[in-house]
Amino acid sequence: MTADRFVSSDHIRSLFSQAMSHMYRTEVPLYGTLVELVGEINADVLAAQPAMAEQMQRSGER
Numbered sequence: 001m002t003a004d005r006f007v008s009s010d011h012i013r014s015l016f017s018q019a020m021s022h023m024y025r026t027e028v029p030l031y032g033t034l035v036e037l038v039g040e041i042n043a044d045v046l047a048a049q050p051a052m053a054e055q056m057q058r059s060g061e062r
Contacts, residue, residue, distance in 0.1 A: 021035070046062075
């Protein structure tokens with residue numbers, strides 16, 4: 001089996017997190033609201049602190 005047939009662990013974690021988030025949204029309706037609120041706050045902070053946004057982009061944290 002060649003390496004190109006494997007899926008990276010990062011990709012697997014991402015898929016798992018997305019599935020858990022989707023499941024949790026159906027179980028806890030306010031979870032979706034919380035995720036949206038956190039996204040808005042993060043966007044506001046990064047807009048107010050462009051140096052931090054740039055550093056996070058360079059390091060792959062975004």
